[in-house]
């Protein structure tokens with residue numbers, strides 16, 4: 001199966017960098033205060049490829065995190081990360097989409113081109 005944008009993001013963006021970029025203060029143990037529920041303790045743990053909150057049970061990877069944080073769709077979350085982290089290499093993938101992501105990929109391609 002071909003690599004898709006979600007996998008591209010996971011491969012190219014460090015999850016700790018990602019959550020830090022969006023405002024989380026991750027400590028050396030990988031813990032941060034959960035942005036998805038109100039808390040004073042750090043029960044939001046950031047792993048290599050996913051994060052998990054021991055307080056509210058939130059769980060997911062890069063795009064899941066943005067999806068929950070901003071209340072957007074999975075594809076909107078992917079666009080946001082692509083934009084903020086310059087995951088431009090995906091454009092070559094988007095030029096010849098062959099799978100069920102066809103429409104979404106074209107949307108992203110147009111969106112990236114419009115970014116100028």
Ligand SMILES: [Zn+2]
Nearest residue numbers: 034037053056
């Ligand atoms: Zn939480």
